[in-house]
Amino acid sequence: MKVGFVYDPIYLQHDTGQHVENASRLEAIISHLEQTRLIRQLTLVKPRAATIEELTLVHSEQHVSHIQEMVQKGGGWLDPDTVVSASSYQAAIYAAGGVIEAGEMVMQGGVDSAFALVRPPGHHATANRAMGFCLFNNVAITAEYVLSRYNLERIAIIDFDVHHGNGTQEIFYDNPRVLYLSTHQYPFYPGTGALDETGRGEGKGTTVNIPLPAGCGDNEYLPVFEQIVGPVIRRFDPQLILVSAGYDLHWADELAMMQVTTTGFAQMVKIIRGLADELCSGRLVFTLEGGYNLAALATSVKATFDVLLGDTSNIEDPLGKSPHRLTAPDITSLLKVIKEMHSLP
Numbered sequence: 065m066k067v068g069f070v071y072d073p074i075y076l077q078h079d080t081g082q083h084v085e086n087a088s089r090l091e092a093i094i095s096h097l098e099q100t101r102l103i104r105q106l107t108l109v110k111p112r113a114a115t116i117e118e119l120t121l122v123h124s125e126q127h128v129s130h131i132q133e134m135v136q137k138g139g140g141w142l143d144p145d146t147v148v149s150a151s152s153y154q155a156a157i158y159a160a161g162g163v164i165e166a167g168e169m170v171m172q173g174g175v176d177s178a179f180a181l182v183r184p185p186g187h188h189a190t191a192n193r194a195m196g197f198c199l200f201n202n203v204a205i206t207a208e209y210v211l212s213r214y215n216l217e218r219i220a221i222i223d224f225d226v227h228h229g230n231g232t233q234e235i236f237y238d239n240p241r242v243l244y245l246s247t248h249q250y251p252f253y254p255g256t257g258a259l260d261e262t263g264r265g266e267g268k269g270t271t272v273n274i275p276l277p278a279g280c281g282d283n284e285y286l287p288v289f290e291q292i293v294g295p296v297i298r299r300f301d302p303q304l305i306l307v308s309a310g311y312d313l314h315w316a317d318e319l320a321m322m323q324v325t326t327t328g329f330a331q332m333v334k335i336i337r338g339l340a341d342e343l344c345s346g347r348l349v350f351t352l353e354g355g356y357n358l359a360a361l362a363t364s365v366k367a368t369f370d371v372l373l374g375d376t377s378n379i380e381d382p383l384g385k386s387p388h389r390l391t392a393p394d395i396t397s398l399l400k401v402i403k404e405m406h407s408l409p
């Protein structure tokens with residue numbers, strides 16, 4: 065398997081100071097990939113800057129110019145969570161362009177699958193607004209770009225970040241060509257992602273929310289992937305699968321209250337990869353969203369690459385299981401309700 069990764073030092077220049085979403089996240093991932101020598105098995109995909117035309121595939125011109133202006137003033141806060149510095153615009157357009165290039169490489173067959181290791185992340189950014197550490201919606205821009213460039217009819221976006229990708233949902237809410245499926249802690253930031261948010265107009269049914277109570281771990285996520293994610297994606301039959309990969313559902317992450325392990329991520333990614341192999345010739349593009357515990361993030365991203373490469377024999381999970389011993393919630397009835405809502409067997 066040929067697996068690509070997008071990375072460029074430009075992503076470190078989005079300087080957020082003491083913010084939890086900072087450059088050390090990508091530094092930890094790259095240094096772990098180097099230490100384990102896994103990076104030698106990967107193909108570097110060079111990012112480029114997304115053009116204004118590409119950004120405005122999903123964003124308003126005012127949104128783009130607002131971020132440009134903030135950056136030209138030297139930076140500042142776009143919302144209570146989201147800060148920009150002098151180089152943030154450049155980093156952000158390379159983040160969007162990096163995911164586009166990952167999509168291009170996979171569509172052209174240069175690599176079998178790819179993972180864009182970019183920041184700032186994107187899934188909270190709406191058409192008109194930066195929020196939740198996100199400036200431009202990298203995954204949504206890529207979906208729109210690939211749809212038109214390759215004349216596709218169906219792209220699925222699977223978002224397993226612990227937060228709901230409100231921006232991605234909103235952008236594609238009435239679009240039947242893009243299926244948006246999210247697993248997330250609920251109720252939680254940003255407040256959206258309720259079960260009954262299922263799309264609008266022609267897009268009715270192509271938004272699938274799986275709102276999970278706090279405390280879910282591998283034993284809850286795996287049935288969700290097997291019983292809901294699999295059947296939903298199979299029914300939609302996508303020509304490409306994009307993944308908003310957030311690792312903040314790891315038990316060691318301090319931003320949320322889930323219990324997933326690095327081994328659990330590998331099992332989830334294995335299911336996603338199986339769906340891509342079965343439905344769309346393996347065409348699969350991951351993009352980094354959240355994940356704030358550096359050790360959990362680095363080992364889980366490496367495990368993701370192991371699964372994409374097809375060699376799960378050396379997946380390491382040094383953090384192991386959660387020591388918190390939280391009682392896992394019973395999600396049996398929730399799964400039943402979700403299946404009924406989306407007419408799944």
Ligand SMILES: [Zn+2]
Binds near residue numbers: 225227312353354355
């Ligand atoms: Zn998140």
